[in-house]
Amino acid sequence: MLLITCPFCGPRDESEFACGGEAHIVRPADPAALTDAQWADYLFMRKNVKGVHFERWMHSHGCRRWFNAARDTVTHQFLAFYKMGEQAPDIAPVSYTARPAPRTDPALPADPALHTDREGAR
Amino acid sequence: MPEGYLRQSPLASLGLAARAATAADAAGVTMGERERVMLVNLRGDGVDRGFLDRVRQALEVDLPAEPNTAAEGTRHRVLWLGPNEWLVVAGEGEQLAAALDAALAGLHVSVTDISDARAVIALSGAQARDVLAKGCPLDLHPRSFGPMRCAQSRLAKVAVLIDQRDDAPSYDLYVLRSQARYLWRWLDDAAREYAVRIIRP
Structure with missing residues (x-):
């Protein structure tokens, strides 16, 4: 469960919110002047950041207002919340170049069931 | 708005009037529909x-x-x-x-x-806060939610507007008409362990 701070209502449960994807995408001033590739880039192409991501959220079960948030996509930690129209805060990007260590939890079996199921399906 | 004589409570089929308590029995939770x-x-x-x-x-x-x-x-x-x-x-x-x-x-x-789009359920009593806490992510503790506070949130997966009226605590729950019957039955079930008294607020 994430605790998300609505700029109007304060901290609320994640289940009250809807995520609206990447923030700060500016609509081109003159769409007719763009090439198809540029227009497609505006419509469809989004960043897939590993680290700090600026995104839009809506408090859909609360005050139903949109706002912006900065979230680390690796840890899910929220770094900032700010209203629509406000400047994005200056947050240094985090580098996640090192590969995460493989999971070594002795309490868990080396998932033999998963493998046998897959073998059986073939 | 329909003609007045056609207006019917979304909870009419539950027969709440017949269940309404006549004597003031001891109960942890009091529920009723605020009609009209x-x-x-x-x-x-x-x-x-x-x-x-x-x-x-x-x-x-x-x-x-x-x-x-x-x-x-x-x-x-x-x-x-x-x-x-x-x-x-x-x-x-x-x-x-x-x-x-x-x-x-x-x-x-x-x-x-x-x-005509909403039903209003009045919920009060010493255990009313515990009933709401079973299905609502809001912090309803008196230090953060008291009288003259209201909040829109989710209760039993349904969108509700919760309005606290006094310290009893008493709450008014505003819910979409089509979900009112479900929410009433959920509340009725959640409050059963505290003893429910049905009133006509």
């Missing part, structure tokens, strides 16, 4: 002095500016829904929407009568 309430959704510019002044003249109460708070006037209760959105609650028989329309003529506002 007039609800108007009001939207306008919350920082426009002209708009706020004209609403105050029409309703004789200031619109609450602080998020998630309520304001009580002589005839109306106003709940904050958003920075430019409020819910005005009044008793039946008021020509509330028409009065607001007339008072705000010429301004960029929206006045919508939603009386």
Whole structure:
């Protein structure tokens, strides 16, 4: 469960919110002047950041207002919340170049069931 | 709005009137449906002095500016829904929407009568907070949620507007009409362990 701070209502449960994807995408001033590739880039192409991501959220079960948030996509930690129209805060990007260590939890079996199921399906 | 004689509570099929307690039995939770309430959704510019002044003249109460708070006037209760959105609650028989329309003529506002779209469930008693906590992510502890506070959230997966009226604690739950029966039955079940008394508020 994430605790998300609505700029109007304060901290609320994640289940009250809807995520609206990447923030700060500016609509081109003159769409007719763009090439198809540029227009497609505006419509469809989004960043897939590993680290700090600026995104839009809506408090859909609360005050139903949109706002912006900065979230680390690796840890899910929220770094900032700010209203629509406000400047994005200056947050240094985090580098996640090192590969995460493989999971070594002795309490868990080396998932033999998963493998046998897959073998059986073939 | 349908003709008055066609108006029927969404909880009519539950036969609450027959279950209503006649004696004041000991109960941890008291529930009832607040029928025939007039609800108007009001939207306008919350920082426009002209708009706020004209609403105050029409309703004789200031619109609450602080998020998630309520304001009580002589005839109306106003709940904050958003920075430019409020819910005005009044008793039946008021020509509330028409009065607001007339008072705000010429301004960029929206006045919508939603009386028939919502059901209002009154929940109170010493254990009322525990019942709500079973299905609601809000922090309802008195230090963060008390009288004259309201909040829109989820209760048993249903969107509700919760309005705390006093310290008993007493809550009014505003829920969409089509989900009212489900929510009532969920509350009835959740409150059973504390003993439920049904009243006609």
